[in-house]
Amino acid sequence: MPRAATPKPSPRKKTVPDLQASGATPRTLAIDIGGSGIKAIILGPDGKPLTERQRVETPKPATPKAVMKAILGLIAPLGAFDRVAVGFPGVVVDGVTHTAANLHKDWKGFDMGRELGKALSRPVRVLNDAGVQGFGVIEGHGVEMLLTLGTGMGCALFVDGKYVPNLELAHHPFRHGKTYEEYVGNAALERVGKKKWNKHVQRVVEQLLPIWNPRVLYLGGGNARLIDFPLPKQVKVTENVAGLLGGFALWKDEPPPERL
Structure with missing residues (x-):
């Protein structure tokens, strides 16, 4: 089971949206990281989109620091959410990225689940992006x-x-x-x-x-x-939006296994 980061609340940056969710919950922030673009959307408790998809170009070079900064700016207009699901283009084990052939060598050993969880004060689960997209269509x-x-x-x-x-x-x-x-x-x-x-x-x-x-x-x-x-x-x-919609599966009662 993917590890859910449960960080202590930290001071919010201006780029982070108000995390006090309102209305139907839980609301899942789904993020799809690609070699050319990063996309995000909010999914409702039924897994259906509550917002329009947002997209930005993947920064060059796509270091962890640069991608994390791009994510914070990307999600700012989306509003409140309770949890986060990330599709990442490489091998991911327990929220830690081990390869990223189309991003940057600095992703090797980067604990994205923990670091993004600290930045957003919300639990985060990370899976290989093809796995997330598969959950959106299978x-x-x-x-x-x-x-x-x-x-x-x-x-x-x-x-x-x-x-x-x-x-x-x-x-x-x-x-x-x-x-x-x-x-x-x-x-x-x-x-x-x-x-x-x-x-x-x-x-x-x-x-x-x-x-x-x-x-x-x-x-x-x-x-x-x-x-x-x-x-x-x-x-x-299949439609490419499945790479976001599949993020809902990471937060089902029995999430997909991630350990090798």
Whole structure:
């Protein structure tokens, strides 16, 4: 179970919204950290959005300090919330980030759950971003798999609704000496163009289906909207907002396990 940080109240900064929640509770602040953008939204007690999605560019360099500052500015207009769910692009164990290939080396060993909890005086749970997005789309039975196509490539695996944490398939060698991420990430899209990139994605799908045999393979992330090849019947394209909506699952009565 992900650790919930329970920090003591600390002096509020001007960028932090009033945390005295009002109306229906609990209200979940969902944050999705990506290599190119950081997004946030408030979810109600039923997991549905209560606010419009907010977005800012991911700072460069994307150090923990810079990203934390960007988050505080991003959430200021959203209003009150009771708890926080964060999707992070890398390996996360007990709220501590261990890898962040598309952000910065300083994320290794950073206790994001604790530090963000201290800044907001609210409990925080952090999970790999593909895992969070998967929780926003899965049906909860059989083997389900999700790939996110954005700055890099994320991957999440679920068995009967239970999350298999931190599956970093993106960095496994795939084709012509390139990893999956190097083959279908945003840099590849910009290098080879949309038409050839679609062929790359199609090859990845064709490679994964007979190995993992998922009941459903979901394709999400910001670049999934560019897919224009015929999809096998068990493959579905999802909306990118699932990366925020899935944050609600981190605060269910039995949250997903996060330990390796």
